[in-house]
Amino acid sequence: MRIVKQTSLYVVLTALSLVLFFPMLYAFSASFMSAQEVLLGHFLPSTLHFENYLQAFQDVPLFRFLINSIFISLVVTFGVLAVSSMAAYAFVFLDFKGRKLLFVLFISTMMIPWEASMIPNFVTVQQLGWINRYAGLTIPFFASAFGTFLLRQYFKTIPKEMQEAAQIAGIGHFRFFMNVVLPVSKTSLVTLGIYTFLTTWNAYLWPLLTTTDELVRPLQIGLRQLQSQETVNEWGVVMAAVMVVAVPTLIVLFIGQKHLQKGLTDGALK
Amino acid sequence: MAMERAQVERTGGLPATVAREKLFRRILGRQPAAWLYLMPSLILFAVFVFYPLFKTIYLSFFLSDMKGLPTVFIGLDNYVRLFSSPEFIQSAGSTLLFVLYTVPATIIIALILALLANEKLKGIGFFRTIFSSSMGISVAASSVVWLFIFNPSAGILNRILSLFGLRGINWLADPNWALFSVSLTTIWLHLGFTFLILLGGLQNIDEHLYESANIEGAGYFYQLRRITLPMLSPTLFFVITVSMIDAFQTFGQIDLLTKGGPGNSTNLIVYSIYQKAFINFDFGSASSAVVVLFFCILLVTALQFKFGERKVHYQ
Structure with missing residues (x-):
C-alpha cells in the first residue's frame, strides 16, 4: 500500500513538474534552434545553434545590460540592507518619543502601491538629472518598510541581556549594532537580500520609464528592446536572450530557496 | 545610556548644560541617536512615497500642459471625465x-x-x-x-x-x-x-x-x-x-x-x-x-x- 501511494505521488509530482517547467524547457530548446526549425515547429534542435547566443549579444548590447542589471541589483540589495537594518535597530533597541506612531507610519507605506507615487517620482528623478543614471534606478528603492518589518521581527528575538551587557561593557550603540546585532541576524539579512535582489532584477515599469538609452538600461528592458527589433523569424535569438535574463535569478532562487521560504513565511505571518 | 551620562559628566555638568540636555531629551526622547538610525528611511519615504502620494492627489485636480505640469484647477472634473x-x-x-x-x-x-x-x-x-x-x-x-x-x-x-x-x-x-x-x-x-x-x-x-x-x-x-x-x-x-x-x-x-x-x-x-x-x-x-x-x-x-x-x- 505504502509503495503504491509513494509511486503514484512521484508520478503526479513528476508530471506536474514537467507541465510547470515546460515553458522554460521549450524556450531553452528553442534557443538552440535555427529560424527554420522554429518555424517548422520542432521541439528539439537537430544541431545546437550556439550562434543564437552570439547573435543576441551582437544585436543589442546584452553584455552591457547584464552588467547593469547585476550592478543595480547589488546596489539596491546592499542599500536596502543598510537602511532597513538601521531603522529596525532604532525600533527595537532605542527608546525614543513617538516610536509606536512612527512604526505605524512605516507600515502604512506598505499599503501605498508603488504606482501611486510613480508620476511625481518620475518628475523628481527628472529634475534631479537622474534619468539614464544608476542613481535613479537605485536610490528611490533603498527604504523598505517590508525590510524594516522583517528585520525588526528578528531583532526582537535577540535577548535584552545582550544589550545590557554591552552597555555595562561601555560598548556604544553603533558598535553593538555592527558587531553583535548584524552578525547574529545573518539569516534574516540573507533572506531580505535574496528577496530584494530578485525583485530589483525583475523590475520592469520603473526602468522602462527612466532609461531612454542603452547606457544604464537593465536586462529586462533590453529584452523588450531586442524582442521589438527582431524580425518574426528570429525566435531562436530571442529565446537565447531570455535564457541570459532568466538563468542568473533562477540560480539565486535555487540556492536561496530554503532561506527565502522561511523568511517570507515568517514575515507574512508574524 | 551609559555613554550619554559619561558625556554629561565630562562637559562639567553645568546647570545650564544639564537644563539644555533635559529639554533636548524631552523633545527627542531618551535616545536621540534613534533619529540618526531612522533618518535615511524617513528622508527616502518622505521624498519617494509621501510627497508623491499627496502630489498625485493634488495633480488629479488640475489640467496639465504638454510637459505634464499642472495648469488650471478644475476640481473633480478629471474624476467626472474618468467615470464617464x-x-x-x-x-x-x-x-x-x-x-x-x-x-x-x-x-x-x-x-x-x-x-x-x-x-x-x-x-x-x-x-x-x-x-x-x-x-x-x-x-x-x-x-x-x-x-x-x-x-x-x-x-x-x-x-x-x-x-x-x-x-x-x-x-x-x-x-x-x-x-x-x-x-x-x-x-x-x-x-x-x-x-x-x-x-x-x-x-x-x-x-x-x-x-x-x-x-x-x-x-x-x-x-x-x-x-x-x-x-x-x-x-x-x-x-x-x-x-x-x-x-x-x-x-x-x-x-x-x-x-x-x-x-x-x-x-x-x-x-x-x-x-x-x-x-x-x-x-x-x-x-x-x-x-x-x-x-x-x-x-x-x-x-x-x-x-x-x-x-x-x-x-
Whole structure:
C-alpha cells in the first residue's frame, strides 16, 4: 500500500513538474534552434545553434545590460540592507518619543502601491538629472518598510541581556549594532537580500520609464528592446536572450530557496 | 545610556548644560541617536512615497500642459471625465475580470502543489524547487516565452491543437481570447511565489494535530478540511490579498504581450495609466486614475487587516 501511494505521488509530482517547467524547457530548446526549425515547429534542435547566443549579444548590447542589471541589483540589495537594518535597530533597541506612531507610519507605506507615487517620482528623478543614471534606478528603492518589518521581527528575538551587557561593557550603540546585532541576524539579512535582489532584477515599469538609452538600461528592458527589433523569424535569438535574463535569478532562487521560504513565511505571518 | 551620562559628566555638568540636555531629551526622547538610525528611511519615504502620494492627489485636480505640469484647477472634473469615459469603464471591467481569472486559479493550483510538496518523500526538495521556479523568472522573460508559445504559426499551443485536428487560435490578437491568454501567463508567473508562501504555512502547522487525528483514524480529506485548511487560513488570507494587489498592478505582461489590445480588451488599469501619463503626457487625468487605483488597493488591504488580523498571531 505504502509503495503504491509513494509511486503514484512521484508520478503526479513528476508530471506536474514537467507541465510547470515546460515553458522554460521549450524556450531553452528553442534557443538552440535555427529560424527554420522554429518555424517548422520542432521541439528539439537537430544541431545546437550556439550562434543564437552570439547573435543576441551582437544585436543589442546584452553584455552591457547584464552588467547593469547585476550592478543595480547589488546596489539596491546592499542599500536596502543598510537602511532597513538601521531603522529596525532604532525600533527595537532605542527608546525614543513617538516610536509606536512612527512604526505605524512605516507600515502604512506598505499599503501605498508603488504606482501611486510613480508620476511625481518620475518628475523628481527628472529634475534631479537622474534619468539614464544608476542613481535613479537605485536610490528611490533603498527604504523598505517590508525590510524594516522583517528585520525588526528578528531583532526582537535577540535577548535584552545582550544589550545590557554591552552597555555595562561601555560598548556604544553603533558598535553593538555592527558587531553583535548584524552578525547574529545573518539569516534574516540573507533572506531580505535574496528577496530584494530578485525583485530589483525583475523590475520592469520603473526602468522602462527612466532609461531612454542603452547606457544604464537593465536586462529586462533590453529584452523588450531586442524582442521589438527582431524580425518574426528570429525566435531562436530571442529565446537565447531570455535564457541570459532568466538563468542568473533562477540560480539565486535555487540556492536561496530554503532561506527565502522561511523568511517570507515568517514575515507574512508574524 | 551609559555613554550619554559619561558625556554629561565630562562637559562639567553645568546647570545650564544639564537644563539644555533635559529639554533636548524631552523633545527627542531618551535616545536621540534613534533619529540618526531612522533618518535615511524617513528622508527616502518622505521624498519617494509621501510627497508623491499627496502630489498625485493634488495633480488629479488640475489640467496639465504638454510637459505634464499642472495648469488650471478644475476640481473633480478629471474624476467626472474618468467615470464617464467608456475606455476607463472598460479598463476597470477588464481589470476586475482579470482578478477573477487569475487569483482563484493561482491559489487553488498553488495549494494543490503545496499539499503535494509537503509530503515527506525522498527528493522532495527537487520538486519544491521546480514548483517555486517561476518566482525566479522575471515578468519580461516569461512574457517573451509565452509570446513564443502563443505565436499563431510557430507556437506550441496551436501545434498541439492541430495534432487534434482543431483550428489554431489567435491567442493574443483575438479579443475573445487575449485576456484569457494574458491571465494564463500571469497564473504561471505567480504560481512560484504563492506556492512558496503556502508551503511555508503548511510546514508551520503543528505535527501533533495530525498525530492525534491519525490515532482516531480520520481520513486524508477529513484532516484537510478540519485541520489543514483552518490552520492555514491566515496564510491563505495573506496570499489572497497579495495576489489581488499583484493583479491590480499588472503591467509587464500587458506591455510585452498585447500592448492593451486588441480593441482595448487587455488594457488593464496600470497600463492605461501608463499610456495616459507617459505616452499622452496627461498627468492630471492619469493621476485621477491612480487615485482610484490607490483606493481600490487600500480597500483590499483594509479587508485583509479587518478579517485577517483576528486569526493571525502576532508576537
